[in-house]
Amino acid sequence: MRRVVSAHFPPGRWHVGGSMEQAEVTRTYDRNAPWYDLMQAPMERMGARRWRPMLLEGMAGRVLELGVGTGTNLPLYDRNVVVTAIDPSARMLERARARAAQAYATVELVEAVAEDLPFATASFDAVVASFVFCSVSDPLAGLHEARRVLVPGGELRLLEHQRPSGPILARVFDALDPLARRLSGASINRPTDDHVRVAGFDDVASLFLDRFGIVRLIAARAPSTQGDASGHDAQTAAHDRQTPDGELAELAAEEPNARRAKEVDR
Numbered sequence: 001m002r003r004v005v006s007a008h009f010p011p012g013r014w015h016v017g018g019s020m021e022q023a024e025v026t027r028t029y030d031r032n033a034p035w036y037d038l039m040q041a042p043m044e045r046m047g048a049r050r051w052r053p054m055l056l057e058g059m060a061g062r063v064l065e066l067g068v069g070t071g072t073n074l075p076l077y078d079r080n081v082v083v084t085a086i087d088p089s090a091r092m093l094e095r096a097r098a099r100a101a102q103a104y105a106t107v108e109l110v111e112a113v114a115e116d117l118p119f120a121t122a123s124f125d126a127v128v129a130s131f132v133f134c135s136v137s138d139p140l141a142g143l144h145e146a147r148r149v150l151v152p153g154g155e156l157r158l159l160e161h162q163r164p165s166g167p168i169l170a171r172v173f174d175a176l177d178p179l180a181r182r183l184s185g186a187s188i189n190r191p192t193d194d195h196v197r198v199a200g201f202d203d204v205a206s207l208f209l210d211r212f213g214i215v216r217l218i219a220a221r222a223p224s225t226q227g228d229a230s231g232h233d234a235q236t237a238a239h240d241r242q243t244p245d246g247e248l249a250e251l252a253a254e255e256p257n258a259r260r261a262k263e264v265d266r
């Protein structure tokens with residue numbers, strides 16, 4: 001059975017997470033919602049359409065999708081998944097409702113921000129997001145929340161565009177970032193895989209899906225004993241550096257441009 005519920009928050013122009021900046025981001029997505037799929041179409045053709053199934057491969061149980069937008073991923077979940085999907089933009093969620101209706105999985109839509117999730121600790125087996133941490137106004141707070149709501153050892157999987165790996169292109173992206181943010185609500189120079197490490201996740205692995213290291217599939221696990229979610233300790237850092245990224249390599253077997261971040265950085 002399909003269940004679509006909306007609005008944990010009253011309708012209207014409220015400031016999510018108390019952040020003016022986030023209110024502006026949300027307004028931008030509300031404004032762009034009618035054209036979002038059209039604006040996103042070139043990106044889908046360039047690769048996102050192929051990468052989305054990699055993001056959701058093997059997902060089962062209770063899955064939280066952050067920043068669901070117009071719901072592009074929703075028809076791709078298997079029927080054995082119970083999806084809770086959040087987004088702060090009511091207009092984007094309106095569009096996601098139509099996609100939820102086409103989903104095999106059970107879907108619940110909730111108006112909320114990643115930085116302040118209205119869910120109990122350890123209530124999801126996996127947390128996923130595609131092209132979201134470029135927009136979340138406090139990405140570290142959002143990742144700490146993702147870690148909190150995951151069961152110990154639960155999986156975080158992100159498909160994100162971020163600051164390119166090469167220094168020249170990285171500087172170009174830095175220069176264009178203010179304009180990109182104003183027009184689309186999304187930042188183009190976030191170091192999201194570093195943020196995942198800093199937020200205290202284990203087994204952080206990052207796979208470059210294009211040759212410039214811009215789009216990445218990031219996989220990580222919540223620590224198997226969930227302690228203080230406030231930051232990254234030395235033990236976690238040492239563990240991350242030894243992480244085998246076999247799981248991502250398997251996911252990317254079919255993807256011609258995919259390379260592990262470690263290989264490209266060398």
Ligand SMILES: C[S@@+](CC[C@H](N)C(=O)[O-])C[C@H]1O[C@@H](n2cnc3c(N)ncnc32)[C@H](O)[C@@H]1O
Pocket residue numbers: 022025026029040066067068069070071072073086087088089092112113114115129130131132135136137138142186
């Ligand atoms: C670029 S869109 C991506 C939408 C969708 N995930 C996709 O793959 O097409 C970014 C989405 O993140 C949402 N967003 C912005 N700030 C957020 C926050 N603080 N927490 C969760 N989602 C947020 C936006 O409303 C928007 O729907």
